[in-house]
Amino acid sequence: MRPFDDIDRLADAEVLDKVAAPLRDAVHKVLTRQDVKDALHGVWMGHPLHPVLAQLTIGSFASAGILDVSPRTRRPATALILVGLVSAVPTAAAGWADYADGHEEQQRVGVVHAAANGAMLAGYAASLAARARGRGFRGALWGWAALAVGTVGASLGGHMAYHQAMGANHAEGYPHIGPGDWTDVGPVTDLPEGEPARRIVGDVGVLVVKRGEQVHALADRCAHASAPLHEGDLVDGDGRGECVVCPWHGSVFRLDTGSVVHGPATAPQPTFRTRVRDGRLELAVTGHAGVPAS
Structure with missing residues (x-):
């Protein structure tokens, strides 16, 4: 044993x-x-x-x-x-x-x-x-x-x-298994305005938030304990831009960079590049967390 x-x-x-x-x-x-x-x-x-x-x-x-x-x-x-x-x-x-x-x-x-x-x-x-x-x-x-x-x-x-992976970065795998090439995830008009939504890109789930013509996308699995971030709330990040709050333990991440505003998470969320072509949203993993996706 x-x-x-x-x-x-x-x-x-x-x-x-x-x-x-x-x-x-x-x-x-x-x-x-x-x-x-x-x-x-x-x-x-x-x-x-x-x-x-x-x-x-x-x-x-x-x-x-x-x-x-x-x-x-x-x-x-x-x-x-x-x-x-x-x-x-x-x-x-x-x-x-x-x-x-x-x-x-x-x-x-x-x-x-x-x-x-x-x-x-x-x-x-x-x-x-x-x-x-x-x-x-x-x-x-x-x-x-x-x-x-x-x-x-x-x-x-x-x-x-x-x-038990306590303290481990549960989103670390995204840059390795998320698609690096542009991937179609559907019509941009299907996204709710100003609300968290979940889309599947390749083999991974992605949190997507649309504000007018701007779209932010982060790894959906929280780096702290794998919570689904698309079930969290959107808040102002103490003047550091719009953020998402983890629904399980309250970690706060910036939507534009994925960086940590408040713990318990310590590792940033991987980000995805976004673009709209012919009315359809395309995403591609950046490969790096904590930097703006473009």
Whole structure:
């Protein structure tokens, strides 16, 4: 049996919803400022922030575990544990922000991931307490035990990222499978004025919005979690042009460039070039996200 089969059982364990759902609601109540949420999601980076911070935290703890092998290097190990504990604060904040906008299956694994990480941090706190009392070897034992638990937590986090695709760009494939050549999608008069519509171009769905003689087209599958963007609302993007709001988690994308205005999405939506010939709309994928389609 493969290890992730057991983790998939966690994802299917509805009993975990009794913990996962209240935690999700609590995070939403605490994170009310959109700019704070965007920062924690990593919108400013163009990819999730949590994995980057997690490297610093777990890297500090792992390095401390190596230094603890020798009594002569336990003092710098103590300093690394302090770095790990301090960095765990923003790491956890970014993780909880992502968690609150995940699917139920991701959240079920996420609460176990968080519990393992919490146990790891408690172990490192006990390690520091032992070191402060001059019991370096006991502190090292606590540190190694905490690192073992943290490794389990990190494995669950990797499962969420790679097996459950949490934080992945779900629209990345569009430039590769969308048609690069102009493709007829029907009469332009069939498009509703100023309302999201869905058209099929080759093998992919496309969000199309017509405003007078101008037509914008974006990948219909939301980059955050594959939601159908054509079911979302159109809004003004804080003075940055017309935008579409994802119907599932509220990500906001510019219609002209596909760039992210607000998360939880961090990757831009691929865009499509548009043109009208003989009254019929033609589309072609640009191959690049975040740039105007023409």
